[in-house]
Amino acid sequence: MTNPADATTYSKTDRRGLDKEIWRLAIPAFLALVAEPLFLLSDSAIVGHLGTSELAGLGVAGVVLQTIVGLCVFLAYGTTASVARRIGAGDTSGALRQGIDGIWLAVIIGVVVTVPVMVLAEPLCRAVGAGDEVVGPATTYLRIAVLGVTPLLMMLAATGVLRGLQDTRTPLVAAVVANVLNIVLNVALVYGAGLGIAGSAIGSVIAQVLAAAMLTYVVVRAARKEGAPLRPDLPGIRAAARAGVALVVRTLTLRLALLATTYAVTHLAVGDQAVGLATHQIAFTLWTFLAFVLDAIAIAAQALTGRSLGAGDADETRAITARMVWWGVVIGVGTGVLLASVSPFLGALFTGDPAVRELLVPVVLVAAIAQPIAGVVFVLDGVLIGAGDGRYLAWGGVWTLVAYVPLVALVVVLGGGLVWVWISFAVGFMGARFVVLTLRARSDRWLVTGV
Template identity: 70%
Template sequence: MTDARDREIVRLAVPAFLALVAEPLFLLADAAIVGHLGVAQLAGLGIAAVVLQTAVGLCVFLAYGTTASVARHLGAGDLRGAIAQGVDGIWLAVAIGSVVTVLGVVLAGPLTHLFGASPEVTDPATTYLRIAFLGTVPLLVMLAATGVLRGLQDTRTPLAVAVGGNVVNVGLNLVLVYPVGLGIAGSALGSVLAQLVSAAVFVLVVVRAARRHGAPLRPDVPGVRAAGRAGVPLVVRTLTLRAGLLVTTYAVTLAATGPRQQAVDLATHQLAMSLWTFLAFVLDAIAIAAQAITGRSLGAGDVAGTRELTARMIRWGVVSGVVTGALLAVTSPVLGGLFTDDAAVQDLLVPVLLVAALAQPVAGVVFVLDGVLIGAGDGRYLAKAGVVTLVAYVPVVLACAARSAGLVAIWVAFCAVFMGARLLVLLHRERGDAWLVTGVVTAAPRVTP
């Protein structure tokens, strides 16, 4: 039984990890393509990407919430209900995406001007963003459909679509940017077309499953509303996490003692955070497996099994964190040279990465427990825990900045206080029983047509 459960975790986590890694790797390819147009276009892409990723990132609950609800129905033996719940999530994605698209296209100019960049940068950023927002609906549909398939314990199909869609994206970018001559607009258009293709594939897979099991495809208004209400706490959770990262960057800026030091600290911080984010994909893959398995187990009413699986996944998180931490520590002296020739940045990056390496086992447990509680549908607690964590962290990191404590001290605060507080609130919840709600919770029954 133990080996079987370990194999199940690996079966779900490995494709999830590869799908998570595929996205940033192809985004780098997009940046390389646009980068050859000029510095202004590359800077514009950077601004547009931040705006778009923030808008889409706040909707990640479409994947997480759908995974949990679909998995619960699956565990309860209601495959038709599981797919119907997923269809509601996809319709919610269409509704939210439509609103975001209109707002994004209308507000593209003002949003890019908020960054205070020159017109040489703002103009291409606005051009890219206005076109890219047209892909919001397919992007959110992809999130919801990914949640459906994860809830059905299928992480391989999202991987295949992620890789295929991103290959199409790169190919279209290469053609539209240069031979066709559309420039940065061609990059945005290529991405939108690739997102449409990927969303169409996802929808086709879900529609086939719905027809095979007799699940309705039309929108169920009570179900869509229930999915929306369930997503609100996860939005709050996501906002608190993003706020923590933003205030950390703000503290780095304040702590610097001069223009040169500020440039070095911000460059080092950016590199360290990029590496931290990349390693988080490894740990987050286990969290995705935790979401799917926990939801299914609780849907089946298996509290003892859920406890056992949670303990096992925590051990997986610790081991994975030790491995990623060791790799980061060993490679820290050479990683800086891969990204910059600046000796000051290279030197400062080493101690920062050593601090990050020590925190990897903590991060492993935090990400796993986050996934477990998301899978359990415990979004309200996660929202409250995020607020508590932020309240504990902000005064500490700003105090470091006020005292010009330096980048290493800020990273110590980030790892010890921010990640430490997340660990404490999650362990506290896991040790109790309030999150172990079994069966299927529905807001209103669907009427079969």
């Protein structure tokens, strides 16, 4: 992954110290990432006992909310990179000033989004697929839960600031506190107060507000300590927004690729559709969980890359990248071997349908083989985000999508089954991302030092 000229620099790097720093950042980040889906999972477990319509309504509203928040993940990623770069340059006050701009941008986006979603909640739920029985609970939940979008976006921005400051523990603490409070409030409001699905939405919003307040307080306290201004800075907010556009495009291309994969599964001519969709859902759930492990390393890569480039040390950045990629491959191989070894037994954990269990084995084996590739992809994605190379990532995402969509469409046209869809995902999508990212990593164009 590195050039031969970098080998000397890499050998002089304190690998043990670097590894400790990587895992100091990655382990809390992983635990916080795992905690995030627990919000919706705990809501589902509690609301599910109200009835099928309420549970389906929660799922529909959840799709709308997750789409909004997912497209704004740049508030965390972009802020991490810019703050870390300033920290590397020794400008802590400037780093926190940029972080405050990111939080203000989150507030602006949240306010702009909240009112239209509240007004258009019913048509949005119908657009996602809610029928007459489901649209009522879905609309009720969405109109209340969207009040939590602004605090959720503030959480993203504040988390990005703290990651840039090389702190991934505080976001973990906030995530744990918010999840515990969410469960307590959901039980109390849904059943104790008899508010039904509305109580679940209210409980989640309260928990999200508390978590946002915790994280924002930590950032504000640090800003005051360094003398960084807290008032909105319009040029800084506009700069943060412009920098985020490229990452929005990158995120959008990733989501479109996943949507194309699901669309292909629903249109397969081979086998029972329900069996295929159920198998795909289980396999994708496993893939997503393992992605949290790799994404945690990518978060560490964002913070460390931004810091070293901000310090003006391109050689150290190369060394960090090489070590990160090594860990990505090692973990990818490890998770791949583990996934392959348990593939015959995983189906029993999710379903009693023998057809799904049988089909799941080859699909999981394909996912297992792709894990080392995913390890490199996730790490280099984090490195380039940390380097502020969003424009390249956006175009890389577009070209990856252009390469992948015709391939997965061809699988459907030729009558391939679910296994072939996953092979096209591993080879076409992950393979294309691997090529796009490694080509960039081998060049020097992303190694822009300073602030």
